[in-house]
Amino acid sequence: MLKKILLVCFVSVLFMSQSIHADATTVTPECGQTTISNETGNRWSDTQYYSIHVSSSGNTITSLLSVVAYNTNTSISGMMYLERYDGGTWKCVKFWAISGKGKVSISKTYNGTNGKKYRARFVIRVGSDNISDTSNEITL
Secondary structure, three states: OHHHHHHHHHHHHHHHOOOOEEEEEEEOOOOOOEEEEEEEOOOOOOEEEEEEEEEEEOOEEEEEEEEEEOOOOOEEEEEEEEEEEEOOEEEEEEEEEEEEEOEEEEEEEEEOOOOOEEEEEEEEEEOOEEEEEEEEEEEO
16 A cells, blocks of 8 residues: 555656646747747746637738736737748748737738638747747638
C-alpha cells in the first residue's frame, strides 16, 4: 500500500513539473514572415481571450480581431494580415498594426476580388504571451 501511495505521489509531481509549450514569435511588419522559435514557458499567462473572424458583404471583406488581457495595463501589440489564396499558397494583400492596453478590438475592411478565397491572420504579443492564429476562410 505504501508503494502505491509513493508511486501516485511521484507521478503527480512528475506531471505537475511539466511546463506547457509556448511559441515565441518574431513579426516583420510588412505582410509577412512569421518566425516561430521554440521556447518553454507558460502559455496564456496574460491573455484572457482572443477572437479573429472574417466576413463579407458583396466584395467588401471585414476582418475583426478582439484581444482581452487579464490586466487592463497589459500591453498588446502586433500585426493583423489579410491573406488571399493564390496559386496554392496564402499571400498577404493588406496588413494593419495592432496596439493598445488591456483590450484591443480592430475591424478593417478590404475590397476583394470575386471568386477568390480570403482569411485573416494575426501575430501579437500580449504582455509575455506570443500568439498567432488564423481566422475562418471565405470565398467571394
